Amino acid sequence: MKVLGDKNQLLDNKGHHQHGTVRTPTSWRKIGGVVAGLLLVGLLASACSSSSSSSSSSKSASTSTKSSATSSSSSSSSSSAATTTSQTVNLQVLTGKMDGKPGWPKFTPADFTVHKGQKVVLTIKSFDDGTAPLPAGSPYSAVEGGTETVDGQSVTSIPDNEISHTFTIPELGINVPIPAVTSANAAAGSQPPYVEVVFTFTPTKSGSFMWMCMAPCGSGPTGMGGAMVTMGWMRGTVTVA
Numbered sequence: 001m002k003v004l005g006d007k008n009q010l011l012d013n014k015g016h017h018q019h020g021t022v023r024t025p026t027s028w029r030k031i032g033g034v035v036a037g038l039l040l041v042g043l044l045a046s047a048c049s050s051s052s053s054s055s056s057s058s059k060s061a062s063t064s065t066k067s068s069a070t071s072s073s074s075s076s077s078s079s080s081a082a083t084t085t086s087q088t089v090n091l092q093v094l095t096g097k098m099d100g101k102p103g104w105p106k107f108t109p110a111d112f113t114v115h116k117g118q119k120v121v122l123t124i125k126s127f128d129d130g131t132a133p134l135p136a137g138s139p140y141s142a143v144e145g146g147t148e149t150v151d152g153q154s155v156t157s158i159p160d161n162e163i164s165h166t167f168t169i170p171e172l173g174i175n176v177p178i179p180a181v182t183s184a185n186a187a188a189g190s191q192p193p194y195v196e197v198v199f200t201f202t203p204t205k206s207g208s209f210m211w212m213c214m215a216p217c218g219s220g221p222t223g224m225g226g227a228m229v230t231m232g233w234m235r236g237t238v239t240v241a
């Protein structure tokens, strides 16, 4: 299935250099302390980077950390310091049929790690053309906790009857509604067709948080069984380190 591996991105870990000015140090010992401090920062940064490289071995997604200072085409509209980094996380929503388990759509990978205080660009490519409308009045049709585009267009919510899944992290106040693949996506030519959701946010709280889908896309009379209640399908863990 060739689509699963495409657009994977290679890690692009770059070291960060901090430039400090030491003004009239009172002793060499103080300079030594500053140098040791900078080295420690460097070590911590590389430890953080290598943990995301190890988690990127999953074949269907990758995580990378790169300096936004090197990409002048950054789409961020917020002005930020040159040392700000962004992280890229790629998820896919596979249909149960694609994964050999009809009726069990799944997000993959289900578990990933991001870094506190760093902007995350979460790209979710969904191949699911099935809708799972939210109950009327559900709050999960609205984008919360960041900004979202669907196939390049900014959105603040998705109509209930177009929703296929949501990527929701209640403890972080994050909700990403994901529409079903449409005939327009099919006409765009990819095979199988997919819809691409890009959600940008900055985690401000560290810890381990469960994410889940709030759309009734599972099995059973209410759509809340099967994939909906099984870790690794419509729920998983986001670690903010």
Ligand SMILES: [Cu+2]
Binding pocket: 105, 164, 165, 166, 213, 214, 215, 216, 217, 218, 234
């Ligand atoms: Cu779902």
